[in-house]
Amino acid sequence: MKKITVMGLGYIGLPTAITLAGAGYEVCGFDVTERVVESLKGGKIHIVEPGLQEAFDQAVAGGHLHFSSELSPSDVFYIAVPTPFFEDASGAHKADLRFVESAGRMAGKVLRPDDLVILESTVPPRTTEMLARVLGEESGIPQGEIHVAHCPERVIPGNMMYELKNNDRIVGARTPEAAQMAKEIYEHVLDKGVVRVTDDITAEMCKLTENTFRDVNIAYANELSVICDKMGIDVFELIKLANCHPRVNILTPGVGVGGHCIAVDPWFIYEQFPEEAKVIHASRLRNENKPRFVAEKVLSSLRDPKKDLVAVLGLSYKPDVDDLRESPSIELCNILRDKGVNFIACEPFAPYGEVHGIQNVPFEEALSRADYVVVTLGHSLFQENRDKIAAKPFFDCVGMME
Incomplete structure (x- = not known):
């Protein structure tokens, strides 16, 4: 070659x-x-x-x-x-x-x-x-x-x-x-x-299976977060305790699921097998609906939904990358906009200015202007400034402020 x-x-x-x-x-x-x-x-x-x-x-x-x-x-x-x-x-x-x-x-x-x-x-x-x-x-x-x-x-x-x-x-x-x-x-x-050889259809299905497994696991974590919210339980503490079991490994809930793989690949299975892929479909719907749940939590926490400025910390789909594809944080911003909420965002891995129709500003500016903060990602910048974030009313989607 x-x-x-x-x-x-x-x-x-x-x-x-x-x-x-x-x-x-x-x-x-x-x-x-x-x-x-x-x-x-x-x-x-x-x-x-x-x-x-x-x-x-x-x-x-x-x-x-x-x-x-x-x-x-x-x-x-x-x-x-x-x-x-x-x-x-x-x-x-x-x-x-x-x-x-x-x-x-x-x-x-x-x-x-x-x-x-x-x-x-x-x-x-x-x-x-x-x-x-x-x-x-x-x-x-x-x-x-x-x-x-x-x-x-x-x-x-x-x-x-x-x-x-x-x-x-x-x-x-x-x-x-x-x-x-x-x-x-x-x-x-x-x-x-190690290189493992198989036929082409099995290889295609293998990649979809890997990412769908993670989507289902995250959907379970996101569903737990909704249930725990109704019960007044800290979902992050609950998952930490449950994961002490040697055969349990629940992933961390968040604002949803993004990226070009986990948020997309399960649909490739469901497209061809809609009658069989019931769990896969339910998991996709749970993860796609999570930004709406977060938006409702934010709206109910604002002192004045018409005047308070919300800062959304994180627009990429995972911490410390610049990949915005299928980002649930962007979906959250769009929902907040539809509900008439004033908001700005801080995504340090994207250019400041307008990103996907969202005003993206530096971290210090976002905190100084915000009346309320939503932590959607655990970027290193945000983790290093937990104390500054904690000085504001906030909603933590990912357990970073624990």
């Missing part, structure tokens, strides 16, 4: 490209967004991730990593594009696979018989089969002879550079040749992780 092209340079594609280049592969990072490509050519990454800029600088200095907005032939194509969902006319959640199909058609135009295509994007079952069909249509290579593998990413923002090299990887392949080719690449990259 002399050359690898990574298609899509977002939160997964860019760290993947850097890691592959660091392992010695010749890597081209491809993206259709000129702004992203130009920023990377200029030496500046466009996402926040600990250690990523340093690893980027080393890979570029080593001569193994470059970027382009034009797709060229390659030995391996990694597809790491978004797979969001949309609501159809009936309100059902459906996977939006346009980006995967588009990337497949672009790769198909330059694909050669012995090339390998790896789909890293999280997708519903049988998407890899669709990708093979698209590649065949564009390349003219018989679909059964195209080497396609689904190798879902298994990393968490904030620790990507470690987990890309140390987590076990799943290789779900459509041909024995694709399985072996993909396995060799990941074994060359990994330090501690």
Whole structure:
């Protein structure tokens, strides 16, 4: 494998490209967004991730990593594009696979018989089969002879550079040749992780299962928080005590569930199996409704809902990252706006000014102006200033003020 092209340079594609280049592969990072490509050519990454800029600088200095907005032939194509969902006319959640199909058609135009295509994007079952069909249509290579593998990413923002090299990887392949080719690449990259080979449909379902498990667990924690509120119980103390049991591990409740994985992937299962996925569906609804519960708690706590200014601390979907995708904190702000509540936000990992239609201000300004504070995330900045936050009336969604 002399050359690898990574298609899509977002939160997964860019760290993947850097890691592959660091392992010695010749890597081209491809993206259709000129702004992203130009920023990377200029030496500046466009996402926040600990250690990523340093690893980027080393890979570029080593001569193994470059970027382009034009797709060229390659030995391996990694597809790491978004797979969001949309609501159809009936309100059902459906996977939006346009980006995967588009990337497949672009790769198909330059694909050669012995090339390998790896789909890293999280997708519903049988998407890899669709990708093979698209590649065949564009390349003219018989679909059964195209080497396609689904190798879902298994990393968490904030620790990507470690987990890309140390987590076990799943290789779900459509041909024995694709399985072996993909396995060799990941074994060359990994330090501690093990490569586990299966078929493509099982690999697709594995990633969905992992994230759905977490969604169900968080839904249970969020449901407990609602019940405990009615009982006058501290849910965070309750969970801490329950987790003393050796076989109990309840996650922490919050304002909801966000990010491009846990808040999205369960819908990919429910879309295809609505009659069977009852627990999955109920968990999704519980987590999606949590911001409304928080909004009602805030509204009932204000002295004057028409005049008090609320400061929402945190807009990203998890602590100490800049990822705003599917953020429940943003949904909370939208609900507060609909209820006529005056509010500002502090998200230190986003530009100050307007973010998704929300006024984002520095931490000190947010506290000085606020009559009431809602802690939606445990950013390090907020944890270091608990005493200042505690000087204001507040509602703590995540147990940070415990």
